[in-house]
Amino acid sequence: TDREKLLRALKVAQGFEAERDFALVQFLLLTGARIGSTLVLDIEDLDLAAGEATLKCKADRTERLFLNAEVVGHLRTWIGRRTTGPVFTTRNGRRLTSRQFARRLGQWSTQAGIQRSVSPHCLRHSFAMRVLEKTGDLLLTQAALGHRSIASTMAYVRVDPARLRRALA
Numbered sequence: 087t088d089r090e091k092l093l094r095a096l097k098v099a100q101g102f103e104a105e106r107d108f109a110l111v112q113f114l115l116l117t118g119a120r121i122g123s124t125l126v127l128d129i130e131d132l133d134l135a136a137g138e139a140t141l142k143c144k145a146d147r148t149e150r151l152f153l154n155a156e157v158v159g160h161l162r163t164w165i166g167r168r169t170t171g172p173v174f175t176t177r178n179g180r181r182l183t184s185r186q187f188a189r190r191l192g193q194w195s196t197q198a199g200i201q202r203s204v205s206p207h208c209l210r211h212s213f214a215m216r217v218l219e220k221t222g223d224l225l226l227t228q229a230a231l232g233h234r235s236i237a238s239t240m241a242y243v244r245v246d247p248a249r250l251r252r253a254l255a
Contacts, residue, residue, distance in 0.1 A: 088200045089115065089212055095198035102177050107190055109164035110174050110182075114206065116157045118213030118231050121184050121206035123149075127173045129165060134158050141232075149232045214242045 093115075096108040113124060123141040131140045137158055139151040153161070165173065172181040188206055195204035210231070218227045228239040 088195075088198075088202070088204070091198040091200055092195055092204070095194055103190065105164060106174060106182070107187075107194060109160045110187065111191070111194075111209065112160045113157055114209040115213055116154060117151055118210050118217070119151060120144075120210060121187065125172075125174055125182055125184055125187070129168055129170055129173055132161065132165075132173070134162060143232060211242070214239075218242050 092111065093108075096104060096111055099108070110124070113119065114121065117124075117139075119141060120143070123143050126142050127139060131142075132153075133139070134153070137153045137155070139153055141149045141151050143149045161173070171179070174182045174187075176182055176186070184206065191204055191206060214227055214231055217230050218224065221227065224236065224239055224243065227242060228236055231239060233239045
């Protein structure tokens with residue numbers, strides 16, 4: 087899959103930006119967080135022992151995000167000994183911007199041999215589809231995405247004709 091191709095390309099790359107981008111892509115794929123909320127995340131917003139992060143969301147809301155063990159491991163590796171400041175930084179310590187990351191993600195997807203355009207929101211969409219496929223629960227998917235309205239989550243619903251056929255049999 088495109089997801090696997092992207093992760094393979096990131097995993098074998100070396101250097102500061104590659105390590106950061108790997109941690110960031112994994113974070114987005116495994117949490118479904120919005121890129122804007124993710125890039126304003128500070129180390130102080132993380133409770134890695136509890137597997138939680140506090141995200142600053144749209145309209146000055148905050149949201150508690152649950153982090154699985156894999157995400158916690160990637161974050162610990164990326165953050166290292168730092169105790170304050172932005173989680174995802176440029177080489178000179180400044181906060182990474184969404185435009186910078188979108189450009190890098192495009193470069194990584196091209197390097198991975200992915201034919202279609204990949205945006206940060208595609209990673210959120212991938213997360214949503216995996217949660218919905220795994221659970222079949224639209225309300226759980228809504229909660230995982232932090233949507234206020236179920237109508238926003240409905241965009242991820244697709245009727246599988248084979249599943250419909252089985253249900254009507």
